[in-house]
Amino acid sequence: xxxxxxxxxxxxxxxxxxxxxxxxxxxxxxxxxxxxxxxxxxxxxxxxxxxxxxxxxxxxxxxxxxxxxxxxxxxxxxxxxxxxxxxxxxxxxxxxxxxxxxxxxxxxxxxxxxxxx
Amino acid sequence: xxxxxxxxxxxxxxxxxxxxxxxxxxxxxxxxxxxxxxxxxxxxxxxxxxxxxxxxxxxxxxxxxxxxxxxxxxxxxxxxxxxxxxxxxxxxxxxxxxxxxxxxxxxxxxxxxx
Numbered sequence: 001x002x003x004x005x006x007x008x009x010x011x012x013x014x015x016x017x018x019x020x021x022x023x024x025x026x027x028x029x030x031x032x033x034x035x036x037x038x039x040x041x042x043x044x045x046x047x048x049x050x051x052x053x054x055x056x057x058x059x060x061x062x063x064x065x066x067x068x069x070x071x072x073x074x075x076x077x078x079x080x081x082x083x084x085x086x087x088x089x090x091x092x093x094x095x096x097x098x099x100x101x102x103x104x105x106x107x108x109x110x111x112x113x114x115x116x117x
Numbered sequence: 118x119x120x121x122x123x124x125x126x127x128x129x130x131x132x133x134x135x136x137x138x139x140x141x142x143x144x145x146x147x148x149x150x151x152x153x154x155x156x157x158x159x160x161x162x163x164x165x166x167x168x169x170x171x172x173x174x175x176x177x178x179x180x181x182x183x184x185x186x187x188x189x190x191x192x193x194x195x196x197x198x199x200x201x202x203x204x205x206x207x208x209x210x211x212x213x214x215x216x217x218x219x220x221x222x223x224x225x226x227x228x229x230x231x
Binding site: 004031033035040041042043044045048050056058090092094105106107108109110111 | 150152158159160161162219224
């Protein structure tokens with residue numbers, strides 16, 4: 001059972017370049033999220049999705065875009081990379097509701113460390 | 118301004134000592150979760166608390182949710198080097214439909230020396 005898989009693990013981008021961070025989950029979770037983690041700042045929500053075809057902005061969406069064409073995949077697109085987007089990016093998924101006997105919580109991927117130079 | 122304030126930000130202790138990490142807010146949460154993260158990995162869920170005043174125990178870890186559901190604490194008894202890591206609290210704001218969106222504290226870096 002792979003859980004949440006993120007690729008690539010590391011990437012260096014030049015200012016102005018674009019890239020897509022891939023995220024896929026095999027747990028049939030409806031809810032998926034993208035967070036960025038900066039030192040001393042915890043995790044900030046970029047975008048989230050409650051199901052295929054439905055996405056919405058989080059706290060820090062500027063400079064990013066997402067799509068959700070299938071339940072499994074939730075890629076994050078960076079257009080015109082800027083140094084401020086240097087961060088560690090985490091994708092996560094979760095159940096839609098708190099169900100008896102199951103701790104409602106996120107399953108995280110192992111992250112993508114992105115450096116923009 | 119952080120919606121969830123964690124303290125302390127750094128904790129360095131000797132093996133066998135006890136410690137408590139706090140997570141405070143002025144907002145009410147439907148649930149509060151604690152995660153542990155190791156370098157190069159994503160956070161891993163430790164526990165979810167959903168009822169005001171709830172106490173949950175996980176071996177040497179004790180988690181408490183405040184009566185008003187605005188704060189939580191994590192207490193570790195007889196810490197071991199294997200407890201070293203970043204501890205994150207995260208809350209699901211009460212009221213409305215949050216779609217499971219979590220607000221995270223800034224984290225507590227715990228180092229347990231042998």
